[in-house]
Amino acid sequence: MSQLRLHNLQVQQRPPINLEIAAGQCITIAGPSGCGKTQLLRAIADLDPHQGEVQLNGMAQEAIPAPQWRCQVGYLPAESAWWREQVGDHFTDPDPKLFESLGFTLAWLEREVSRLSTGERQRLALLRLLNNKPKVLLLDEPTANLDQTNAQQVEQLIHNYRQIEQAAVIWVTHDQSQHHSSTAHYCFKGNKLEQITWN
Amino acid sequence: MELIQLTPWDLSIAALLVLLLAALSFRLQLGIEKQLLIASARSAVQLGLLGLVLKVIFTQSNPLAIGLLTLFMLLVASYEVMNRQQRRYQGYWGMGVGIFSMFLSSFSVTLLALLVILQADPWYTPQYLIPLLGMMLGNTMTGVALSLDSLNQNAWQQRASIEARLMLGDDWHTAIAGIRRNALRTGLIPIINAMAAAGVISIPGMMTGQILAGSAPMEAAKYQILILFLVSASIGLGSMTAIWIGSKHLFDERQRLRLDRLTQPKR
Numbered sequence: 360m361s362q363l364r365l366h367n368l369q370v371q372q373r374p375p376i377n378l379e380i381a382a383g384q385c386i387t388i389a390g391p392s393g394c395g396k397t398q399l400l401r402a403i404a405d406l407d408p409h410q411g412e413v414q415l416n417g418m419a420q421e422a423i424p425a426p427q428w429r430c431q432v433g434y435l436p437a438e439s440a441w442w443r444e445q446v447g448d449h450f451t452d453p454d455p456k457l458f459e460s461l462g463f464t465l466a467w468l469e470r471e472v473s474r475l476s477t478g479e480r481q482r483l484a485l486l487r488l489l490n491n492k493p494k495v496l497l498l499d500e501p502t503a504n505l506d507q508t509n510a511q512q513v514e515q516l517i518h519n520y521r522q523i524e525q526a527a528v529i530w531v532t533h534d535q536s537q538h539h540s541s542t543a544h545y546c547f548k549g550n551k552l553e554q555i556t557w558n
Numbered sequence: 559m560e561l562i563q564l565t566p567w568d569l570s571i572a573a574l575l576v577l578l579l580a581a582l583s584f585r586l587q588l589g590i591e592k593q594l595l596i597a598s599a600r601s602a603v604q605l606g607l608l609g610l611v612l613k614v615i616f617t618q619s620n621p622l623a624i625g626l627l628t629l630f631m632l633l634v635a636s637y638e639v640m641n642r643q644q645r646r647y648q649g650y651w652g653m654g655v656g657i658f659s660m661f662l663s664s665f666s667v668t669l670l671a672l673l674v675i676l677q678a679d680p681w682y683t684p685q686y687l688i689p690l691l692g693m694m695l696g697n698t699m700t701g702v703a704l705s706l707d708s709l710n711q712n713a714w715q716q717r718a719s720i721e722a723r724l725m726l727g728d729d730w731h732t733a734i735a736g737i738r739r740n741a742l743r744t745g746l747i748p749i750i751n752a753m754a755a756a757g758v759i760s761i762p763g764m765m766t767g768q769i770l771a772g773s774a775p776m777e778a779a780k781y782q783i784l785i786l787f788l789v790s791a792s793i794g795l796g797s798m799t800a801i802w803i804g805s806k807h808l809f810d811e812r813q814r815l816r817l818d819r820l821t822q823p824k825r
Contacts, residue, residue, distance in 0.1 A: 405812055406721060425813040430727035440718035442736070491727060 363403070363432075363495050363527045367411035370398045373550045375411055380495075383521055385528040390547030396531045397437070399552075400497040403529070404434035415495065433493030437500050439484030441472040449487055457486050460516045461509075477504045482513060489520055496521070496528045503533075561771050573598070615684045624684050628665075628691055635660055635699040642703040645710045645820040647807060652821075655804050659702055663796030664694035667788050675784065693764070693785055694792045697749065701793035702800045705745030709804055710820055712737045720815050730809040738801050745797035749790045756786060 362382055367375040373395050380386055388396055402409035405420055405428055413420040420428055441449060447468030455465050461482050472480065481504050488496075496517065502510035521528050530541065544555045576598050583591040615623055636656035646652045668691045672678055678686045713720065716737060723733040756762050757779075761769075764785055768778035810816050 404725060406724065406814055408810070408812075408814065421812070426724075426727045426729045429725055434725050436722075436725070438718070440722035442716070442719040442723060487726065 362414075362416055363529075364414040364417075365403070365411070366414070368399070368402060368413060369410040370395060370402045370407065373398075374552075376552050378545075378552075380527040380529065382525040382527055384543070385517075385521055385530060385541045386543040386545060387530045387532055387541045388545045388547070388552070389532050392533055394547035395550055396533075396547065397499055400434055400499055400529065400531060403495075403497055404429055404432055406434070430491050431493055432495040432497065433488045433491055434497040435485055435488050435499060435501055437503060439480050439487075441480070444471055444473070446470050446472055446475070446483060450490060453486075453490060457489060457516075460519075461486060461512050478506070478509060481505065482509065485513060485516070489516075492524065494524070494526055496526055497531075498528065499531045500533060501530070573602075612684070612688060615688070619680075619682075619684060621682055624682055624687060627688065631692065631695055632657060632661060632664075635695045639699055639703045639706065643707050643710065644823040645714055647804070648819050648821055651807060651819070655706065655800050655807075656699075656702060658803065659796045659800035660695060660698050662799050663792045663794075664691060664698045667792040667795070668694050671784070671788055690785075690788075693789060697789045698792045698796040700748060701745040701797045704748070705741045705797040705801050706804055708744040709737060709741035709801055710808075712740060713805075713808055713815075714817060714820065717815060717817060724813065724815065730806075730813045730815075733815075734805050734808070738805055741801050742794075742797055745801075746790075746794060749786075749793050753786050753790065756782070762786070 363378075363380045365376055365378040367377060369375045376399065378386075388399070390396055398407065401407045403413055405413075405425055415423075415428075415431060423431075443449060445468070447453070449472075450468065453465060453468065458465055458467065463483070463486070467483070475483070481501070485501060498517070501517070502513050505513060517528065517530075520526060545552050546555050547553075576594065580591040580594050583589070583594065611627065615627060633653075636653050639656035639660070640646050640652045643652075647655060668687065669681075671690055672681045672683075672686060676686055681687075713734065720733045720737075724730070752760075752762070762782050762785075765778045765782040768781060769775060773781075807819060808816060
């Protein structure tokens with residue numbers, strides 16, 4: 360069971376946000392750039408100072424040591440960063456099945472990061488994150504730089520991961536493309552987060 | 559051997575050379591003449607004043623006056639450390655990191671030298687204390703300034719990588735370890751170069767001074783070796799302290815990277 364709960368979460372003077380995401384649930388958040396989507400995800404991952412409460416399975420964020428919290432609440436930024444030359448230096452105990460699900464093999468671990476395309480880097484960053492087995496996924500436009508085939512593979516992988524691990528997922532997109540598997544959609548109107556319903 | 563006394567006339571000849579250089583810079587539009595003249599004037603005034611102050615302090619040997627002078631030296635060194643940073647810490651930390659790390663390193667190494675090695679009597683004999691401390695502070699200042707500049711510049715440039723590591727569950731030590739190592743190396747390179755070149759490429763300033771003042775070369779060499787070792791210990795200790803508390807201050811209690819604690823570079 361992993362349930363993510365935001366109670367009056369406030370980032371940089373914006374209106375407080377209340378949200379609850381059940382285990383295995385996926386919600387999308389849309390809105391124009393600069394409306395605070397990324398800031399929201401960074402606050403949930405505890406990368407920026409914020410007010411209000413974030414809870415995972417009833418445990419408050421500040422009750423868990425920060426590195427442990429970030430292991431469980433995995434954040435995938437829109438642009439991935441790498442700190443060593445080789446892909447493999449960024450993985451501990453990589454799972455070959457995970458690699459195959461996005462069309463990679465473990466041979467990719469030998470590659471140099473600087474020679475990868477943006478899309479390859481983005482997909483490998485997702486694998487790097489999932490390798491930690493987080494209970495919550497915070498995804499910042501994970502398919503933005505991908506062609507259709509790769510985007511579908513990534514969506515499928517996230518869908519499967521969510522079901523098997525019963526993970527809660529927040530999926531940030533700047534367009535309104537709806538993911539068939541999401542159960543709720545939110546949108547920033549001005550700087551307020553509102554739920555969207557389609558009748 | 560008697561020390562040859564320098565007359566004002568002797569100093570004027572040397573000053574003329576500097577003026578000539580400034581004129582040349584002006585003529586060739588190199589733009590360095592203003593800085594050069596200000597720095598030369600500063601050094602002449604500062605050293606002249608130091609000479610006067612030391613003359614008084616050496617004759618009186620008053621512990622309070624000596625203490626105040628060392629504090630003044632520490633503050634000026636810390637100010638210079640802060641001034642050489644592209645991105646310095648906001649608020650008290652700007653000066654504080656330098657004061658703390660240099661006090662810890664330079665003062666304790668000087669104390670060790672006075673109490674254990676030189677065994678001056680009394681231990682605060684200004685003829686030993688002031689020049690020793692000055693050499694420690696002057697060199698440690700460079701090391702600490704270089705280390706902190708490297709630490710903060712690299713943390714700024716590599717902030718995406720540092721945060722990527724935090725996101726994946728690394729603690730702050732691991733996330734900044736490489737940058738810290740680099741910072742320490744940067745701080746220690748000048749003294750390592752100086753030790754490697756000593757005696758072969760350059761005769762260090764202190765040894766030159768002692769020889770000019772009539773000391774036996776072997777005595778001067780022994781003193782110089784002592785100073786080089788003490789100085790490297792002080793630089794190493796000071797840089798490590800500054801890097802340690804400086805890098806800790808880049809993160810908050812939730813191990814978030816807080817680059818908002820640094821100022822923007824001028825320009």
